[in-house]
Amino acid sequence: PEKELLPVIEGVLDKADSLTTSLFGTVNDNNIDLILHASSEELxxxxxxxxxxxxxxxxxxxxxxxxxDLDEIVSDQMPGSFYFQSTLMHEYTHYRLQAFIKE
Incomplete structure (x- = not known):
């Protein structure tokens, strides 16, 4: 089921990368791993x-x-889609900010 999320994840990360690059400029950052948890309980x-x-x-x-909510996320329905996309963008921004601070 996570394969269905790949286009969503790629879109969010592209947007987050563009936004954080405009804020912080180009930074030397590391590759990161993304862990998808089946639910907030599992997380x-x-x-x-x-x-x-x-x-x-x-x-x-x-x-x-x-x-x-996988169905809401892949069909871009609220609130699941918003929660997933905004959380991913939020956490990616933490990552880029840390890379910027470390330079």
Whole structure:
């Protein structure tokens, strides 16, 4: 099912990359891993982060995002699509900001 998310993820990351590059300029950053959690509950079980939809793990270069509602996300329906896309963009922005600060 996550394969259905690839176009959504690519679109969000392209937009986030463009936005953060316009804010911070070109920065030397690392490759990061994206972990998709099946739900916010599963994200909590793996990370102990309470009431969150995503995270950026700076030391390990990992962004994690919960899939709130796969059907809503892939069909671009609210609120699931908004939560997923905004969380991914938010966490990616943390990543780029950290890369900018480290320069």
């Amino acid at each position: 909590y079980e793996r990370t102990s982060l309470i009431e969150t939809m995503g995270y950026f793990d700076d030391p390990n270069d990992i962004v994690g995002v919960a899939i709130s």
